[in-house]
Amino acid sequence: MSDAPGSYDVIIIGSGAGGGTLAYALRNSGARILLIERGDFLPQEPENWDEAAVIGQRRYQADEVWFDADTGRGFRPGVYYFVGGCTKMYGAAFPRFRREDFLALEHEEGVSPAWPITYEDLEPYYAEAERIYLVHGQAGEDPTEPPRSLPYPFPALPHEPYMADLAERLRSQGFHPFALPIGVDWREGGRCIRCFTCDGFPCKLLAKGDADVCCVRPALASPSVQLMARTLARRLLTDATGRRVAGVEVERDGVRSVLRAGIYVVSCGAVNSAVLLLRSANDAHPNGLANSSGQVGRNYMAHINSTLIAVDPSRENGDTFHKTLAVNDFYLPGAHSKYPMGNLQIMGKIQASGYIAAGRPHLSLDERRRMARHSSDWWIMSEDLPDPENRVTLGSDGSIRVRRKFKNEAAHHRLVHAAEEMLRAVGYREFIHQLMPIETNSHQCGTLRFGDDPATSVLDPFCKAWDLDNLYVVDASFFPSSAAMNPCLTIAAQALRVAAHLAGSR
Ligand SMILES: Cc1cc2nc3c(=O)[nH]c(=O)nc-3n(C[C@H](O)[C@H](O)[C@H](O)COP(=O)(O)OP(=O)(O)OC[C@H]3O[C@@H](n4cnc5c(N)ncnc54)[C@H](O)[C@@H]3O)c2cc1C
Ligand code: SF4
DSSP: OOOOSSSEEEEEEOOSHHHHHHHHHTTTSSOOEEEEOSSBOOOOOGGGGOHIIIIISOTTSOOOOEEETTTOOEEOOSOOOBTTGGGGTSOOBOOOOOGGGGSOEEETTEEEOOOSSOHHHHHHHHHHHHHHTTEEEOTTSOTTOOOOSSOOSEEOOOOOHHHHHHHHHHHHTTOOOEEOOEEBOOSTTOSOOOOSOOTTSOOTTSOBOOHIIIIIHHHHTSTTEEEEOSEEEEEEEEOTTSSSEEEEEEEETTEEEEEOEEEEEEOSOHHHHHHHHHHTOOSSSTTOTTOTTSOTTEEEEOOEEEEEEEEOTTOOOOOSOOOOEEEOTTTSSSSSOSSOOOEEEEOSOOOTTTHHHHHOTTSOHHHHHHHHHTEEEEEEEEOOOOOTTSOEEEOTTSOEEEOOOOSSHHHHHHHHHHHHHHHHTTTOOEEEEEEOOTTOOTTOEEESOBOSOTTTOSBOTTSBBTTOSSEEEOSGGGOSSOTTSOSHHHHHHHHHHHHHHHHHTO
């Protein structure tokens, strides 16, 4: 990390899970770091926990339109432009990927490719990321769990009564429910009050383990880290050789300028990072920066997700913080299926509006409220297999186009069915499930895959672009496969691994 032609050693573009974690990890490295972020700090205000404002009016969601490349339909993507990126709104579920997720794994509709690194390569960084993001968990409950070098930094959040009872009933049927690892400040004297509005809401108390609170703010305490918020990176410029990034053109308050550093790290989220590289096409890189393989924008994935609302009229759910339980009995090939199907996890408590209203529009509000009081609500997540035709491209007018055709949908439907059967066995009688559409891109990844071969990947195993000597990418776009677990911990762990690599090369 030397050879800086500008005022900075490292410019990081995007302050979410990838970029924020990298800035934190490099804060004491001696490198002069500039973090560029298109959004501002998310305000602490009453609306943070107001369902009508957050879900009804989509107060914090980016106000922009992307296009479905197959149909031409415009849609408002589920992305959030703030310091901390999408982690400001996330559910803070922090599972590690399983050891098998790093290996080639046969699925019903194809093979999930091997990563160029193993679980063991990432394990120490998983442990560090869990500490940084205040992860609370309990090892030893889930048979698919990979080995750990350290215990969880904090004990699991205890289930509230309804969830504790559900876990017992699932166990009695031979399932292995486990404490979903969650990153919140539930330490002794911590700020978290275990409220109702966590998953999908910003935390009014700054108690959620997000990239803003856990990484960016602590990084800014270092004199060598600066943040330039409300600053959009428009394109990257290369030098005459085409081998090095020479600057980033930014726009702030309508004014454009070029900022320079020795090393550039793109971390804008999987779609926007691909878009930035495509928009940076020049004579040396006519198809977009770092795109000699033709892979930039390809293999876009976002998990195949459904919500499942399961109603047991005989039990009232009086819990407040629900998201403490998950089930991986269908995750790997085994007794239930020849092929992997995915993960089941409780999500933030749904209300009478939203998913219930969409699934049962004919019911009165009172009936929907009764369902919500008697339900457990699940996020059902299957691996989205990479497909080069699922890709991010630019329209002729520069608009963002996303092509997404599910690849592994049959396994997902079988998982929804298996979840219903599991829940029927413990007393649930009515189910509403809904497949998430293209706009639910919260787990977006792929688009700039890392690998061992420059012909088939964009990034090397340390996330440096094969085609450029000083360009790195540390957001979810490096994933060559999506696994079927929440992505954030893996993004953060790889950012820490890249930071160690950069610090070592100083
Ligand atoms: C509602 C919701 C719930 C979720 N729940 C979970 C969960 O429980 N567990 C989990 O693991 N994951 C969860 N996720 C997903 C998780 O938030 C993302 O996987 C993660 O934040 C992705 O990290 P990233 O670094 O790739 O992108 P982001 O965190 O989105 O960061 C990208 C950053 O780049 C900025 N940016 C974009 N373009 C530019 C540009 N041109 N110039 C300057 N800045 C730019 C953005 O403003 C943003 O701050 C959830 C997401 C959502 C939306
Ligand atoms: S549960 Fe805790 S971390 Fe989540 S929003 Fe409420 S107070 Fe914040």
